[in-house]
Amino acid sequence: MAKHLVLLSLAVVFTFSCLAFAYEPSPLQDFCVADTTSSARVNGLACKDHMKVQADDFFFSGLHIAGNTSNAVGSSIKPVNVAQIPGLNTLGVSMVRLDFAPWGINPPHTHPRASEIITVVEGSLEVGFVTSNPENRLITKVLKKGDVFVFPVGLVHFQRNVGYGNAMALAVLSSQNPGAITIANAVVGSNPSIGSDILAKAFQVDKKIVEQIQSKF
Structure with a gap:
């Protein structure tokens, strides 16, 4: 029974650890001020020299x-x-x-x-x-x-x-x-446009109605 409780506890800890890291990872230092001049590609922005950080x-x-x-x-x-x-x-x-x-x-x-x-x-x-x-x-x-x-x-x-x-x-x-993804802009105002025939079928309306809406974006 004790063994099962330990395994269950480990499973809960693992699950919540996965959830915690599902989006943005926790920082590994006091701060990482974004270096907007850097061309480095990371998940986020490269860190500015911490000695150059200001208020x-x-x-x-x-x-x-x-x-x-x-x-x-x-x-x-x-x-x-x-x-x-x-x-x-x-x-x-x-x-x-x-x-x-x-x-x-x-x-x-x-x-x-x-x-x-x-x-x-x-x-x-x-x-x-x-x-x-x-x-x-x-x-x-x-x-x-x-x-x-x-x-x-x-x-x-x-x-x-x-x-x-x-x-x-x-x-x-x-x-x-x-x-942010604004639904109207993304669906009927994309560049290039999603085919009006696709949207007409998706919204179950006449193709001309879709084209009329697309013309406003």
Whole structure:
């Protein structure tokens, strides 16, 4: 019995170790400030000489400034990732500021390398994500100031301002470079375009409808 418990414990430890390293590995030193001048190809960015590291390598200013929401979707996203703070390299975390005009949206999208946790600072947001095939179940909720919601890694999700005033939220993501794939842009706005006959069959609509949508991207 004791032997079985030991084996079970080892299996649990191994499983959680695999999960821990499934995305970004833990750093092996105090920090690895990104050397943006290096052409070395690694999973992340090469490290700057630690003797040349300065406080500004870990600093960003400007998150208090509202973004410009005068666009087709009525929203603005201000990222703070390794591109803005080189000191985030290997630390597995980043954040964004999201601004919304009244009824503005952050269109359905995914982050291929990160889960996301969001909190509303001003206004109210309808948020939601869709589970994977075959259920494709929509899980959605209206958030008010101070509310927090989580989007699991890789799942399609969105936000929409459901108020008549501006809204703002802050989100933290579990990657220094989470990436973003906006579904509409990727599917109907790819370059070169996915064949309209393929999309027509996928969406079960007339080919002319697909071509009309593609012309807007």
